[in-house]
Amino acid sequence: MAFILPKGIIKEMIKRLRTFLWKGTSSSGYPKVAWEIVCRPIEEGGQGIKDIFALNRALMSKHLWAVIKQDRTSIWVDWIFQVRLRDCSIWTAKDNKGAWGWRKMLTLRHTLLSHIHFRGGWNFFLALA
Known part of the structure; x- marks a missing residue:
């Protein structure tokens, strides 16, 4: 099972990635470009480096979507x-029970719910717009 990475772990990953990218480029120790710009797609002037927070949430949402689709x-x-x-559905499961990863995944329900569109009955789909 995959799980949501703790913020501290993600921050450490970003810190190490930044250090690797900026090493030797600036004598002042400050990067010449904001990290948000580096994470933009190449077409928008960035380096195309993926935002680890967003990537982790997307991967966990994919697992949650598999549960929603049953x-x-x-x-x-x-x-x-x-x-x-x-004894319950994915929508009524309590997010204070179970393992840490499961509880964190349940916090994504509301984010995912805003992208689910129903077409009557059990006919539903996920719209990413």
Whole structure:
């Protein structure tokens, strides 16, 4: 199972990446370009480096989407339904029970819900606009 990385870990990863990229480029110790600009796509003047916070949230949202779709072909999703969602749905599961990674994943429900569009009944899809 994948899990949401703690903010401290992500900040340390970014710090090491910045150090690697900026090493030897500035005698003052300050980077010449803001990190937000470096993370922009190349077409927008950046270096195309992925935002680790956004990337981690996107990957966790993909796992959560598999649970919402009830994709029982995944062993992990099947386990979630047998253990974590035995007596409730993904929308009513309490986010104060279970492992840390599961609780953090449940916090993404509301973000993902704003991108789900229903077409009557159980016919729904995810719109990323």
